[in-house]
Structures are given as structure tokens and as C-alpha cells.
Amino acid sequence: MVTLQLKLATIFLHIWSVCNAQNVKVEPNVYGYVGRQAVLRCQFIDPDNALQVTQVTWMKDPASSKINLAVYNPELGTHYPTDTAGRIHFRLPSIQDATLEIERLEMGDDGVYSCEFATYPDGNQEATTNLTILAKPKNQGSPVLVTAGLAEVPMAMCTSANGKPPASISWSRNVIGNITDTLTKNSDGTFTVNSEFRAVPSGEMDGVKMTCEVRQQTLERPDVIQITLSVKYIPIVIIEGYDDNWYVGREHASLTCSAKANPPASTYTWLMNGEPVPGSVTVNGHQLTVTDVTYDVNGTFTCQVTNDLGEGRSKMDVLVR
Template identity: 35%
Template sequence: MYRQFSWIGQWWLVLIVFFNSCVSPAGIKGQTVEMDDGKWGFVGSKVDLRCRFINSSPPVKISQVTWQKLVNGSKQNVAIANPSLGVSVAPPYRDRVAFKNAAVRRRTPTLEDTTITFSSLRLSDEATYICEYTTFPAGNRENTVNLTVYGKTDGSQWNLIQMSCYLATCVSANGKPPGTIRWETRVPGEVTNREYKNSDGTVTVQSDYILVPSRETHKETLTCVTTYNEEVFTDSVTLDIQYEPDVSVDGFDGNWYHNRENVQLSCQADANPAVSLYQWRLINGTIPSNAEIRDNILTFKGPVTYEVQGTYVCDATNSIGTRSGSVDVSIIGMFACYWSVYCCHY
């Protein structure tokens, strides 16, 4: 079918030359080919390339419409519509290009609207396309449209690596033109951007965010913002920073007096991962026999005696390491308490 059209195209070309030699198209005004200035689409999407013949006066007969692709200065046939022989699409486009107007596909003499639809766009489809009308007696009328094909970026892809420092990697893959990447976070760090050109003409952008891990940055949010052809993709990760325990000992209020009851010390540890082992010890001494240890709580049973005073240390351990916290416990005598009460009411 297509070879037949190639022959027909040559026959029409001879006919066109003959008519042009007989009738001056300059004397026939008003016929124009109407097309968009430019069209664009993403790889794999669908796009319409509009082409309409505006036939004001006097009326002319449309003999054939030819769509061509302009490649390095030469024209390649894409599709042909003929009112007598119907429609032919060149093999490279046969499964992806069709005339949108159903009447054109039914061998109708009405070819005023010969818009074509491109399906499953490829990067190689990006080019200038010519819509050429062969008419009698006006001769040839044509116009062009530029089709731009964007490589659809894959958006944000994450890779978070923990070393001596943290390396967060965000990738915008297979973009044409390439996407842009920026970071949103309260965590201080350094950014490094790189571009890689792919064999199909697309570009992959990689952005690395390097930060020094610390307890303050744990659970902070790191957001990668990718912008591509006015579309914005965001992806976030909550930082999981591992660190040794930060330890403190609570419970001693400075008012542990002799014979006071229900006192205890609590070992508080901020750690990631969580503390797996608590150990209590008394500097230069032995923990009193009336003390009960349950994980991070050291409880003194019964009335407090002078044996309780001293420096207590809590060692907290997780898989990263061991850190310690301490408190100095002193016991106030009863006479000091009475004197304090007396002074307050004096």
C-alpha cells in the first residue's frame, strides 16, 4: 500500500508541476494551512499535531495531503491522505500515527482537517513536521510545527548511607531536559550535584547531601525537591542517627534528711538505639543493702540513714557504647531540719 502511494506521490508531483506551469498560484489568494506554533509531550504519551486547510476564496480542490518529518534538512514521509486511495502511514510510524478525523480515513474528498495523533511518543520523534496540501488550481500550501519530546523524569530516588558521615543521595533519572534538585532541611550539610548523559539523550541528575551525624540531628527531616518541566516531586526521609547514651541522674532534691522515707534515684538516658543495660555503683563504697535496683531505678527502702550518702553513678549501655551520669547525695540531720523550720517561722 505504501509503495503504491510512493508512486502516486510521484504522479501527483508531475501533475503539480504541470498545473503550476499553467496557473499562477500568486493569483489565487486566501488559502492557508493552519497549525500550532509548537507542541510538546512526554515520552510514552500522546499528542495531536493540528493541521487545517483554510479555504476562503475562491474554492480549490484538495488532491493530497502529505505529512513529512524534517531531518537534517531532508524530508521523510510520515503519512499521506488521498481522497481516492485513502490513507497510508510510513512503516516507522504505522503503529503510532493516525489521522484524527475519521472522515479522512474513509477516503472522503473532505480533507480540510488532517490533524494527526502521535501515540507512544519517543525521543526520536522530536523534530519539525511539515503538513503539505496539494491543491488545484492553487498549487502547494504548507506549514510547519515543532514537536518537542520531554524525557519523563523518574522523580526522586533515595539512597541513605551511614558512614563516618551521612550521605543522602537523591536522583532525578532520565530527564530531557534534565531535572533540578534542591534540598530542604534544618540540618547543616554540603551539597554536591552531578549529571550523567544517557545513551538515549536523556540526563540523570544526582545530588548528594553530606552531613555529620549527631544527637541533635536525630529524627530531623531531609527533603529532596525535584523540579521537572514545572512539575515538582518531593520525597522526605527522617534521619535515624545512632549515638551513645546521654545520661543524667534525677531524684535527689537536696532535701534528703535522716529518717526520710520513699526516696529513689532515676537514671535517664537519651540513646539511639535504646539502652540495653543499666548499672549502678557507689564511688568509693558499696551500695547500701536496703537499696533495690530495677533497671534504671535505684530505690532506698525504709528510713534514710547516713550510710546512703555518697556519689552514685549510673552506667548506661547501648550497642554504640557506654556513657555515665552521677549525683552527689548528702543526708541532712534532724537538728538542721528543726532549725530550718524554726527560722522560717521566726
């Protein structure tokens, strides 16, 4: 933020030095941040002392509503016609310097401001400053808990809320899907950007990490938010451990049933040729062990795994030599 402010200050000083229209000198463009202070510089340059200044007036939106904000008269002093709770005031009012300070900036302060000097004998002279209020957004990202299926659904959301100007959001991902962005202008003049990642969810996507990146003028660097996808799915099952070397008399041959599931697997059931396993086989949850291999275990083993969503299974053909 400090770097951005220094850059803006450099720009303002440059503009100030080259803005030479008539006798009233202002900065054409000033940027401010919600909650902070803005300084609207205004000076009357009359090196020959040819003009007499009788009054200085600041107005907001001079081309339309013409809201009088601050008046300075050398004889009568300062007056603030509009109630701003003391937020708006002259810095050090004089007939040469009418610089205005606005404290605790609000989004409603955004607009065009006119600094007007009443002079004799030339009449009124004025110059305008466009004050742009910037707001730092609140950024967040989150997964959308979904169930594996065949239809495309929202799987992650990234939101940049209450910023000005509106943010831009991009995604970095290793998952095929589509991005949908929506822009909403809020009642206070700020913007909210919602970016939605949509895809056809599968169990393989559960736990996959992706990032959304938010860029906006008030941010020193992009805001990178990591999101971990969350997909509910029935168990994905594989049987491991068969080495194609089961022979009669071999000791301690085993198979392992591995399952990925969300929610987690709750039960494991082993079958052989569609029936309960023979007595020579020991089952301990996901582990199946044959202490002494015989032709009784020649066949197809099935591991059935269940969770709250349903059942998944895998088969392994075992050949006893």
C-alpha cells in the same frame, strides 16, 4: 493535571488563531505526555480555491533525517511509510485537513514535524510543529543510615527519576548541612535529579524530620516528601530525680538513669564513687532507690549505659545532710 491541560489547550487555541503564515496552518508548539495522545493539527486554507492540492505529507525532523510518517493522496488514499505499529495516523484525511494523531506517546516522538501540501501551480507549501514530550517523574526520598562521627557524610537522599523536563528539588530542615544536586540525562531523553543532604552526624540528629520538595512541569503541585534522619550513636545518658534534699532518715529517695541510643540501650550499671553501690541501695535497671537515707550514700553516683556501639555515662553528686 487537568488544570495544566486546560491551560495548554487555551494556549494552543490562541496560537492556532493567530498563526497565519501562508496557506498551511499548524500549531507551532504542542506538548504531550508519555503514554497519552498528541494531536498535530494541520489545515490548508484556500478561500479562493485558487490552488489544487495533489498530496499531503507529514515528515519528522525535516531539516535532518526527513522521516516520512504519513502520506495522503486524494486518488490513492493513505500510506504510512514508517512502521509505527499503528500509533500514527490521520484523523480524517482530506485535501483541506491533514490533522495527525499520535497514540501512546513515547519519548522518541519528541521532535519537529512538518506538514507539507503539494499544490498546483504554486508547488509545495509546508509548516512545522515542535512536539515536546513531557514525562511525569517518580519521586522518592529516604534517609541514609549513618554512625555519629566527625566527618560530613550523606544523611538523606531525594530523587526525581525519569522526568522531562528535569525537576527542581529544595529542602526544608532545621539541621545545619549542605546540599549537592546531580543531573543525569537518561538514554530515553528523560532526566533524573538526585539531591543529597550532607552533614556531620550526631546523636541529637537521630529522629529529626525534614522534607524535600520536588517541583516539575507535569506536577499539579509540588511533591513534598518527609524524611526522618537515622543516626547510630552510643548512649546519651542523664541522671534525673535528685532534688538536693537528701537527709539522714529520709525514705524512698531515688535516681533515674535516662538514655537515648541507637541501637537501643542494652545494659544499665550503677556505681558509687567508682565502686559497686552499697547494700542499702536497690537497683532495678535504670532505676536506683534508697529506702532509708544514711551517710553511706553520700558521694558520686555514676550510671553506665551500653549498646552495640559502646558505652555512655553520666554522674550525679549526692549530698546527704
